[in-house]
Amino acid sequence: MTTGNRQLENVDPELFGLAVATVDGTIYTAGEANHEFSIQSISKPFAYALALRDGGLERLEARVDAEPSGEKFNEISLESDTGRPRNALINAGALAVRDLVDGTDARHRAQRIAEEMSRLAGRDLVVDDQVYEAELEADDHNQALAHLLRSAGQLDCAPDEVVDGYARQCAIGVDCHDLAMMAAVMANGGMSTSSDEQLIDGQINRHVLSVMATCGMYNGSGNWMSTVGIPAKSGVAGAIIGVLPGQVGVAVFSPRLNQQGNSVRGVAVFERLSRDMELHMMHVIPTGRSALRSVGERDGATVVELQGDIRFAGAEIFASRACEGFATDEIVIDLSEVRVIDDAARRLITEVRERLSEDHRTTVQDPARLLAGR
Amino acid sequence: MTTGNRQLENVDPELFGLAVATVDGTIYTAGEANHEFSIQSISKPFAYALALRDGGLERLEARVDAEPSGEKFNEISLESDTGRPRNALINAGALAVRDLVDGTDARHRAQRIAEEMSRLAGRDLVVDDQVYEAELEADDHNQALAHLLRSAGQLDCAPDEVVDGYARQCAIGVDCHDLAMMAAVMANGGMSTSSDEQLIDGQINRHVLSVMATCGMYNGSGNWMSTVGIPAKSGVAGAIIGVLPGQVGVAVFSPRLNQQGNSVRGVAVFERLSRDMELHMMHVIPTGRSALRSVGERDGATVVELQGDIRFAGAEIFASRACEGFATDEIVIDLSEVRVIDDAARRLITEVRERLSEDHRTTVQDPARLLAGR
Amino acid sequence: MTTGNRQLENVDPELFGLAVATVDGTIYTAGEANHEFSIQSISKPFAYALALRDGGLERLEARVDAEPSGEKFNEISLESDTGRPRNALINAGALAVRDLVDGTDARHRAQRIAEEMSRLAGRDLVVDDQVYEAELEADDHNQALAHLLRSAGQLDCAPDEVVDGYARQCAIGVDCHDLAMMAAVMANGGMSTSSDEQLIDGQINRHVLSVMATCGMYNGSGNWMSTVGIPAKSGVAGAIIGVLPGQVGVAVFSPRLNQQGNSVRGVAVFERLSRDMELHMMHVIPTGRSALRSVGERDGATVVELQGDIRFAGAEIFASRACEGFATDEIVIDLSEVRVIDDAARRLITEVRERLSEDHRTTVQDPARLLAGR
Amino acid sequence: MTTGNRQLENVDPELFGLAVATVDGTIYTAGEANHEFSIQSISKPFAYALALRDGGLERLEARVDAEPSGEKFNEISLESDTGRPRNALINAGALAVRDLVDGTDARHRAQRIAEEMSRLAGRDLVVDDQVYEAELEADDHNQALAHLLRSAGQLDCAPDEVVDGYARQCAIGVDCHDLAMMAAVMANGGMSTSSDEQLIDGQINRHVLSVMATCGMYNGSGNWMSTVGIPAKSGVAGAIIGVLPGQVGVAVFSPRLNQQGNSVRGVAVFERLSRDMELHMMHVIPTGRSALRSVGERDGATVVELQGDIRFAGAEIFASRACEGFATDEIVIDLSEVRVIDDAARRLITEVRERLSEDHRTTVQDPARLLAGR
Numbered sequence A, B, C, D: 001m002t003t004g005n006r007q008l009e010n011v012d013p014e015l016f017g018l019a020v021a022t023v024d025g026t027i028y029t030a031g032e033a034n035h036e037f038s039i040q041s042i043s044k045p046f047a048y049a050l051a052l053r054d055g056g057l058e059r060l061e062a063r064v065d066a067e068p069s070g071e072k073f074n075e076i077s078l079e080s081d082t083g084r085p086r087n088a089l090i091n092a093g094a095l096a097v098r099d100l101v102d103g104t105d106a107r108h109r110a111q112r113i114a115e116e117m118s119r120l121a122g123r124d125l126v127v128d129d130q131v132y133e134a135e136l137e138a139d140d141h142n143q144a145l146a147h148l149l150r151s152a153g154q155l156d157c158a159p160d161e162v163v164d165g166y167a168r169q170c171a172i173g174v175d176c177h178d179l180a181m182m183a184a185v186m187a188n189g190g191m192s193t194s195s196d197e198q199l200i201d202g203q204i205n206r207h208v209l210s211v212m213a214t215c216g217m218y219n220g221s222g223n224w225m226s227t228v229g230i231p232a233k234s235g236v237a238g239a240i241i242g243v244l245p246g247q248v249g250v251a252v253f254s255p256r257l258n259q260q261g262n263s264v265r266g267v268a269v270f271e272r273l274s275r276d277m278e279l280h281m282m283h284v285i286p287t288g289r290s291a292l293r294s295v296g297e298r299d300g301a302t303v304v305e306l307q308g309d310i311r312f313a314g315a316e317i318f319a320s321r322a323c324e325g326f327a328t329d330e331i332v333i334d335l336s337e338v339r340v341i342d343d344a345a346r347r348l349i350t351e352v353r354e355r356l357s358e359d360h361r362t363t364v365q366d367p368a369r370l371l372a373g374r
Helices: A040-055 A057-063 A091-098 A106-121 A129-137 A140-151 A159-170 A176-187 A202-215 A218-227 A264-276 A312-323 A343-357 B040-055 B057-063 B091-098 B106-121 B129-137 B140-151 B159-170 B176-187 B202-215 B218-227 B264-276 B312-323 B343-357 C040-055 C057-063 C091-098 C106-121 C129-137 C140-151 C159-170 C176-187 C202-215 C218-227 C264-276 C312-323 C343-357 D040-055 D057-063 D091-098 D106-121 D129-137 D140-151 D159-170 D176-187 D202-215 D218-227 D264-276 D312-323 D343-357
Strands: A017-022 A027-031 A232-234 A239-244 A248-253 A292-298 A301-310 A330-341 A361-365 B017-022 B027-031 B232-234 B239-244 B248-253 B292-298 B301-310 B330-341 B361-365 C017-022 C027-031 C232-234 C239-244 C248-253 C292-298 C301-310 C330-341 C361-365 D017-022 D027-031 D232-234 D239-244 D248-253 D292-298 D301-310 D330-341 D361-365
Touching: A017 A176, A017 B312, A027 A176, A040 A057, A040 A091, A040 A106, A040 A159, A040 A176, A040 A202, A040 A232, A040 A239, A057 A091, A057 A202, A091 A140, A091 A159, A106 A159, A106 A176, A129 A159, A140 A159, A140 D140, A176 A202, A176 A239, A176 A248, A202 A218, A202 B202, A202 B218, A218 B202, A239 A264, A248 A264, A292 A312, A301 A312, A301 A343, A301 B301, A301 B330, A312 A343, A312 B017, A330 A343, A330 B301, A343 A361, B017 B176, B027 B176, B040 B057, B040 B091, B040 B106, B040 B159, B040 B176, B040 B202, B040 B232, B040 B239, B057 B091, B057 B202, B091 B140, B091 B159, B106 B159, B106 B176, B129 B159, B140 B159, B140 C140, B176 B202, B176 B239, B176 B248, B202 B218, B239 B264, B248 B264, B292 B312, B301 B312, B301 B343, B312 B343, B330 B343, B343 B361, C017 C176, C017 D312, C027 C176, C040 C057, C040 C091, C040 C106, C040 C159, C040 C176, C040 C202, C040 C232, C040 C239, C057 C091, C057 C202, C091 C140, C091 C159, C106 C159, C106 C176, C129 C159, C140 C159, C176 C202, C176 C239, C176 C248, C202 C218, C202 D202, C202 D218, C218 D202, C239 C264, C248 C264, C292 C312, C301 C312, C301 C343, C301 D330, C312 C343, C312 D017, C330 C343, C330 D301, C343 C361, D017 D176, D027 D176, D040 D057, D040 D091, D040 D106, D040 D159, D040 D176, D040 D202, D040 D232, D040 D239, D057 D091, D057 D202, D091 D140, D091 D159, D106 D159, D106 D176, D129 D159, D140 D159, D176 D202, D176 D239, D176 D248, D202 D218, D239 D264, D248 D264, D292 D312, D301 D312, D301 D343, D312 D343, D330 D343, D343 D361
Parallel strands: A301 A330, A330 A361, B301 B330, B330 B361, C301 C330, C330 C361, D301 D330, D330 D361
Antiparallel strands: A017 A027, A017 A248, A232 A239, A239 A248, A292 A301, B017 B027, B017 B248, B232 B239, B239 B248, B292 B301, C017 C027, C017 C248, C232 C239, C239 C248, C292 C301, C301 D301, D017 D027, D017 D248, D232 D239, D239 D248, D292 D301
8 A cells, every 4th residue: 555645755665663661660672663654644643632622522422423424534424324433543623623622723733742742652743844745745535525425514624724634643753762752641531651640531541541441443343352352443654553442552563564554574574472461351360369358356346458450340349248248347358459449439439438337447558559549 | 223133033122131330250240130031143243152163263363264244243244355254243243153163063063152151150051942932033134144155165064054053052051140140250351260270261361352353243342342341242132242351250131231232221320330349451550569569688588579460561670670680599489478379480490490590599488389380 | 246146157159149120110130139137137128117016106116216236236225215116127126126016926926927928029039947947046135125125115015926937937038039129119109110019008118118228228328328329238148138229129138247347348338339330319300301302383382391210390380381371272291101100299280270271271181190190 | 396596486387398309300399399498417418429529438437437327317316336327317426427428627627518409499599688697696516516525536627617608508598499309310310401411420329329218317217218218308497308219309498397307298298199199219110011021033133122220130130030041143232212221231231242242133222222331
């Protein structure tokens, strides 16, 4: 496949870079992880996240659906009943999304998107003017999409401005290190991996990841989910990012593209990561141990020890046991061995504790202050 | 929506049942969780899993793709280039799948599928003859699909037999308790929630869950992933099952259907579960604590404590720290506070331990024998 | 292209036959014009005509549309809003049409269609049992279509019966001489070319020809109209018939098929006929002479001579001249040089004559009794 | 339906005009036949004819197909394999066609199209600037189509220029009288109805009429052919033209549109014309008389009289009779009663005459010099 952009054509097809960033803030790189290229379509989920923040989910949903399209990235069709693009990760959707990013003009909107991505990447990302100009030379297809959206009443800005801004957004220069950092933030629920700052709202992050899971690899999204199982997004410059929620962000770069317009080596790397490292969303570790570590007595008190990562199911086991009642007057809920706890589990445990307090002296050992929440 | 099956039409639309089964084997029920109904399309993922075991992934892939269709459950189209149905969860795919389940005839194949599901449900499930006969009365659409598959060279059995067998499979009687148990096995990576038995091969389980995630709710799969985020499958009798990997299996039953043919109250329940209990695949708990609990010295030895649920990313942190080297001669790797560990993490930790052993006296405290694996 | 029917596969691909029958009853033949083959899809327009007689246009229109499909002959889709096949000349439509032919069963219906075609061909046509049986062996696609129609509520008969009957209809043996005779009847407005018998009702004949013009050559109908300009229908045995209204019926037979399933030499012959003999519906002979041959005086009377083939436009010229008035007391309308006259022209001339009679002595010279009508 | 053009919205929906022009040059009008409106889509066949003259059929065919689309006039799709619009009468095709009209810029091309139409209408037609400007205000859909064509490599001009030029072309002011005159020229094989001037090349005229027959009424072309049977084209201002080859050109104007965007009263008028005046292409007058009027002897010579309108079929009857031989030495071929004769018939009669001359003294009575040709 050729890219139709002369700036992209001049790149060494054998280049290869890889970066893996964990939610703990550690980053591993291999090859030319600092080689810079244009972000292209990988900008779509980040622009989508920004538009969701600026415009709100409801307004976005009225403009762009969230269904896999079953067609190519540049399909020129809107939903027959609603006039919406099928999702925000095909070109039609990406243009509609830009329209809902706040900004005074194309340049300003592109600037805000670049700033947003810079915050995630941890360094200043800027538009590559040569790539931008080359984009504009071959923009008839996007012009067609923008005018189509406009004629369907789905675009407020002028088509020219939207296409110009999208060209700028696609021309932002990044490297694998940047993209892995950005992906790791999404893997971390939108929170920075190096501070407590929530860079992307949790609900928005979840929504964007969901759309990446079902629509991110265009008309191959279903097979990608089966064989790789990592929500992902590819760009025509030869990069692919992947986000494994709660674990890692991955970015690969290698310019040679396959028929679907995805990086040949990029796809291979993801398939290996999924197979060899079990980085697959549907991969389950059958539980060897319960979240309920132990229920015992110590010094006349019942000690209930929880352990590991506590979500709803884990908290339920505790609640279930509590229903059976405890013989002692005093109860100690020991969270020392718990690593993380989510909101639903926190609420449930707090409720149980309050209920127990009616009849028992109840204390909680929570050295990491997990029950206090974030 | 009407179902076209007179047996289904006679049911009280206000019936409601709910069951939630955790991967720990606990099951919660509400309403008419023991009211029996026909499994209908919810049989599809389980028949698919059996066909994958009997025929192998490669053979299945040659017959059925794994892409969302963007169309209705009964769409009468095959991929123009390959002649395959788009996925195994639309009717065309379900019929093609049946063809690859071993068996001497339609009855035998249906029997094997019923037995397979019985193992997961933990009780004997049988075909409801009245429902089966009513299915056959309105089977023209499935007959059309089966003949189409046959004419495309994608069916070895006679179309009549395939349609007959599919009618039997859909007429198997279940209740919410059964379905939640079956879903919980999938949530548990295919392993029984009450014993160590691997009921569904892990790879097959992962594949089926992936297809449920992208294709399970037909042409609404994308929005289902965004708003609910639980791989699911609905049936025309009014049931929906959901599988949250590593956590729970859920089954709801309520006969009133919406326009898409999904249970109205079933959809509402799943939306609440997702929202209130954060049972969403893309929901991430930003890490409060590292998998690396502590690195300290005790009695002249370095003690490295890991904690929580250890996957690749967690093990990487340990490996990364190990690369920096340790000052003491003796090293203790303490896994006492680890709840579960997956294969990739196990391999990585084992490698690091072996490398450390070259220069250090290295011991592992692993009371639950997690490093020994299953 | 292969035909999927082993009886058709065994034919010498080099066979060639041609027959041209004029509306005057003359027939010219070349090559193997008496070589017999199965009529296949060329039976569709004749079965359509019979169903239109049995069921009436309104009933047929509720079941089958009359629009080009833009797809292949065996497309497996119905109109999304009405559930109708796009037209009667694709397989789905031909099956729906059969349902509206009167008859007690498949055999009887096929018998009636064979009899109808025999009347047009002028000899007894019968089903070739070997071809019929071979059709049934590869009927999955038609089974699919029939079941689809049934499931859409568009079929009263059992799908099996409809497919069986269609297989019989397609297996009727004909030769080029037969087909040219049949086509010539259609070219002659449905009237026999050798007697005054109206074999196909004029309105029905017009309707069927219209559908042949826009849908007869499947997804190549538009280009066929441009390059050939003759309403036509092809069959998979290698025959093509063409009907040029008012002029000729043509039949070509040569078994080698092109990609579209049309006879290679058949297409070539039609292209030559159209080009060399100007047998193109849109070919116009710019008028050298008016239908109004002369207006003169003879023996004190005004003599108005008409000539040639008089349709609406020709009669209008006469009416227009009559409006200007005539100076003489006596008027002679001379139709001696008129060859044919249609109903609209007859009505108009009669009206003018009656109007003239109010003020003039008006006589008509009409040796062929054209004004008396048929 | 609304037109999206504010200039069109302000027109009295009850206006009605009708004009019928015969190939003999007579024109009948009724109602507001001189009320002027914008030609809109009715310009398409005339611009197509001009592009065919400028660019040649082969070049046009490489850019625009000639197949019915089965979709709406403004469908935004190109053929997946060739990138061509389906035909020249949908908007995509009309834009592609403009690109092949010679001219220095949009204004010049529109000027040439206006001049071409002026020649047919017999008076100077000019662009209505108010309509043109209103067109430009709502041109997003056409912009989308033009950019799509450009991106598919099917457009040489700038999209802006093509859309601007098309807006001008659509804004040309006409009345029913004009349109009927223009249609009559097409009905007359491209020749002026008042002089011997060939205004549209015969081959091009035939091609354009063919496309009007199969594609002129968009996705209702098949039913239009069945019920009306007149190649036609409608415009969003409320006009419809029809061309019955060899007979008449018809134009109706009435602004109220139906769901398909066709004039409600316009459609009704055409249905009545077709039914009451038998103005249907597939309407056949079964021949009462042969083209061979008589074969007799007079003064020792055989006199062969032909009559009426002689095409291929008629000439064949003569040729057939000639093959049987004549007993006399002298033969007279009498064409006095022949009205018109086409090229194929002329060639055949000339050949037969030459053959007869080898053995007979052969003379031709041809007072209108029909055998000499045009």
